[in-house]
Amino acid sequence: MYVRFWGTRGSIAKPGASTLRYGGNTSCVEVCADDGTRVVIDCGTGAHELARALMRDPRSAGGYLLVSHTHWDHIQGFPLFDPLFVSGQRWEIYAPGGRAQHLEASLAGQMSYDYHPVGLEALEATYRFHDLTEGQFDVGGIRVTTQYLNHPALTLGYRLEADGAVVVYSSDHEPHAIRPAKDRPGLQPVHREDQRHVRFLQDADLVIHDAQYTLDEYARRAGWGHTPYECAVDYAIAAKAQRLALYHHDPLRSDPELDEVVGHARSLAASGQHVPEVMAAAEGRTIELPRRTPVPQPAIEARASALISALPERAPSVLIVEADPKAARGLQEALKPEQIRLLLAADEQEALAMARDLRPSLIFLRLGQESKAGCGFCSSLRHDRDPHVADIPIVVLTDLRRDSEHIAQAFQAGATDYLSEPIKSTLIRSRVRSWLLRTRTT
Numbered sequence: 001m002y003v004r005f006w007g008t009r010g011s012i013a014k015p016g017a018s019t020l021r022y023g024g025n026t027s028c029v030e031v032c033a034d035d036g037t038r039v040v041i042d043c044g045t046g047a048h049e050l051a052r053a054l055m056r057d058p059r060s061a062g063g064y065l066l067v068s069h070t071h072w073d074h075i076q077g078f079p080l081f082d083p084l085f086v087s088g089q090r091w092e093i094y095a096p097g098g099r100a101q102h103l104e105a106s107l108a109g110q111m112s113y114d115y116h117p118v119g120l121e122a123l124e125a126t127y128r129f130h131d132l133t134e135g136q137f138d139v140g141g142i143r144v145t146t147q148y149l150n151h152p153a154l155t156l157g158y159r160l161e162a163d164g165a166v167v168v169y170s171s172d173h174e175p176h177a178i179r180p181a182k183d184r185p186g187l188q189p190v191h192r193e194d195q196r197h198v199r200f201l202q203d204a205d206l207v208i209h210d211a212q213y214t215l216d217e218y219a220r221r222a223g224w225g226h227t228p229y230e231c232a233v234d235y236a237i238a239a240k241a242q243r244l245a246l247y248h249h250d251p252l253r254s255d256p257e258l259d260e261v262v263g264h265a266r267s268l269a270a271s272g273q274h275v276p277e278v279m280a281a282a283e284g285r286t287i288e289l290p291r292r293t294p295v296p297q298p299a300i301e302a303r304a305s306a307l308i309s310a311l312p313e314r315a316p317s318v319l320i321v322e323a324d325p326k327a328a329r330g331l332q333e334a335l336k337p338e339q340i341r342l343l344l345a346a347d348e349q350e351a352l353a354m355a356r357d358l359r360p361s362l363i364f365l366r367l368g369q370e371s372k373a374g375c376g377f378c379s380s381l382r383h384d385r386d387p388h389v390a391d392i393p394i395v396v397l398t399d400l401r402r403d404s405e406h407i408a409q410a411f412q413a414g415a416t417d418y419l420s421e422p423i424k425s426t427l428i429r430s431r432v433r434s435w436l437l438r439t440r441t442t
C-alpha cells in the first residue's frame, strides 16, 4: 500500500514562493492498495493535479472518494475532478451524513450556478453517494473504520487497513482537553474522547494528523477545530504509531517555519516512551507502507456498518438539564436547526424522572457551581434498572474552569463526554449529531 500527498494545506490554498516545498494546495491524499484499490481522501484543490495524473493513466477506471467533511478546503476540487466527467469511470463517494446533512446536497450546492458553471448533472461517470456514521465498511481490498472527530462540522476520520498495514487520516480535529505543560509528552490523555481518539490511531504505520497550530497559537484559536502539533505528537506516542505526518498546515506557515515545527516535534517525540518518526506532509511525496501478511478480516455485521443506509432509523430526542432558563434557551437555539425533539428539565431530579419516562437519545447536563461533577445524577442514571436508561449518553457542559481531576471524576461517575465553555453553537450541533448517529443502532 502506498500513500501520496496531493494537497497538505489547511483552510485555504496558499500557492507561492513561501510554500513551494510543503505545498500550497488544500487537503487531498491518495491511498493505493497492492490489489489496485484506489482511495482518494478529501477533495481539496490538491485533487486537481491528482485528477490530471489519473487521466494520463490508461488503467485508471475509478475509485473511492472518502470526504472527511464538507468544509470548502476539503471539497473545492470536486467540481473540477476530471474523472467524474468521463463516461465509463466509476466512483463511489462517501462522507459523514445523516440527519440534517446529506453529502449529495452539499456537493450539489457547491455546484449550483451561483458558484460554478456546471452542476452535478454534467457528471458523466457512474457515481453513487454514501452517507456514513461511525463503523466499518470495505472498499475493494481495503477495510475502512470511521470515527467522529472534534470539529465544528460533522467530521469523520478514516482508518484504512490493507496488505497488513494501517494508515489513519485524522484531519480537522481539536483535542477535547489539552495536557498540562508539565506532563511528559505522550502520556495517556485524561478526557475519555481523547483516549478514544488515541485508540483510533493505535499501532498505525502512518498517522496523518491535523497539526495546524502551535500550542501558543491554539490559545487564541480554541473552538476552531484544529490541533496544536505538540498534541499530535502526544497522540502518536501514546498510540505507538510508527510514523506521524503533520498535516493541514496553516496557510500562514512558510516552509522554513514548518521546518522549525518539524524540528521541535521531533525533539518532543524523542522524549516520549515510544519514538515515532515525525515529518510534515509535503505535496507530491509518496510513502510506501510495509507489506505484512494480512490478518483475515471478519465480515462486518449490519450493526457495525458505517453505511447509514444499512441502519434502522430512530426518531431522536435530547434532554437538556439546565436550571437557568436563559442558558437553556441558548442551547435550544443552538440545536434548533437539527430538527430533533428537545426536552427540558430544570434540575437533576426532574431530569431523572424524564429520562425514565421518555428515554431520550442523549442528555445534555449543565454543571452548576454547586455541583461537584454531576456525579450524583450520572451515577443514578448509570445504575438504573432499565438498561436503555442506563446506557443514554450524557454530555456534561460546564462554563467553569475545571482541572483534570474534575474531568476524570465526571467520567468515573458515568459521563460520556465533557465540554468546557466557551463552545460555539456549531460545535455543539456537530457533537449532538455525532452522538445521535452513534446511538442510532441501540
Ligand SMILES: [Zn+2]
Residues within 6 Å of the ligand: 010, 011, 071, 073, 074, 172, 248
Ligand atoms: Zn480543513
Ligand SMILES: [Zn+2]
Residues within 6 Å of the ligand: 069, 071, 151, 153, 172, 225
Ligand atoms: Zn474543517
